[in-house]
Amino acid sequence: MTAHAPAATALYDVPGPHARRRHLLYGLAATAVIIGIVAWGVVLLVDTHQFTAAKWAPFEYKGVQELLLRGLANTLRAFGYAAVLSLALGGLLACGRLSEHRPLRWAATLVVEFFRAMPVLVMIFFVFVALKVQPLPALVTGLTLYNGSVLAEVFRTGVNAVDRGQREAAYSLGMYKTQVMTHVLVPQALRAMLPTIISQLVVALKDTSLGFLITYEEFLHAGKLIASNLDYDLPFIPVVMIISPIYIGMCMLLSWLATWAAKRQRRSPKTEAVEVAPAEPVTMMPGTGAHP
């Protein structure tokens, strides 16, 4: 998230004194415009009476605070279940896709490709409506199927990205396939793939908010309850102003962890046999793609 200009890019040379003065002028103009937009937003907020005491009063009550905290806890619970289960499912499906038995490989490929191509919400609604499951299991199932399939691809490409010599050396030492996998390939692949795995967990965390749509009592749901309270003059905007920084902050923290892991890993000698992984599991297989 550095905002520094690179020393030289394909776009322009390192600016000289004249250009730098001009850029400063542009910068001032741009800053003025941006400040203008922000000020307009604030004026709009004040004009529509979003800062009146009545609208912020509910947040002083213990009951409301507990409601929000309970919502947050439910969000984190869904994320925890979904993260653990998707990692497990991803590992299982990756084993299937790397298997030497053709039927197993095909079955795993079919599952992975299908669930990556479906909107995660379709799966959640299917489990919720058609199988008549409670909201939490429905949400977790949908997230697990989707993220598990994406993670399976991450694991598989990770294992395949380990330098061929490692595998050959291990086999020539007389190791079995399982030993080669568990002792040589997977440890290196996992380290190299860690940033990508964490990025995928950010997706899972963001998607727990889909539980709102199937009336799972998560963070957004708690916000909706407070926002639709007539006693406090419908404090919708204050609710959004409180909920979004927390939600976005949590996701940013996890994203930042991924960036940190990537930086650390680039220096680590333990991953040098693995070709540096792409930041996102981007593929152009039919009907699939990274889920931003």
Place this chain on the structure above:
Amino acid sequence: MNVLTDNFALYGKGFLGTVELTVYASLLALVLGFLMASFRVAPVGSLRVFGTVWVTVLRNTPLTLLFFAVLLGLPRFGIVLPFQLFAVLALGCYTSAFICEALRSGINTVPTGQGEAARSLGMTFGQTLGAVVLPQAFRSVIPPVGSTLIALAKNSAIAGSFSVTELLGTYKTLNELGYSIVWSFIWIAVGYLIITLSISALFNVLEKRWGVAR
């Protein structure tokens, strides 16, 4: 099977709704993403900061929260638009952050020497950009932009829960009419597969025609 034939009009409406949402939001995302990418590579500091903040915040925002804030929040400021337009706005802004990053990394793949050579030939900034840098960047951004737009099509399903006509929302009517839920979902899934596979096919053609030869 008769779920589809009996309700072809309903499915058609939902399908077209999803297609419309996808097309309009894609256009908005491409335009905004291009704008933000140009901000992020600009020599002007405040624009770079603005682009960076835009991308960082939107990439870490749950899309449901964005829909929640835009579709239910903007009307409180007296901005009353059709829900479909709000949905396009939310989807487009959200996806623009990912498009921006795809475009930016595409521009970064162009070697510095290309621009230097262009400038030393006396090309202006516009010529360098239009004739040298962007054509090369365009080739390498086709696959990531394709994946992002496929994800956009899938994400548009959220709009259905905010009273916008789209494919996933059709299950509700079918459910009330008493049709088999499993079959109605199977046809919804087929609809999404058609859309995502079409986008994928389109980008495969683009990639074949203009992509980087590997």
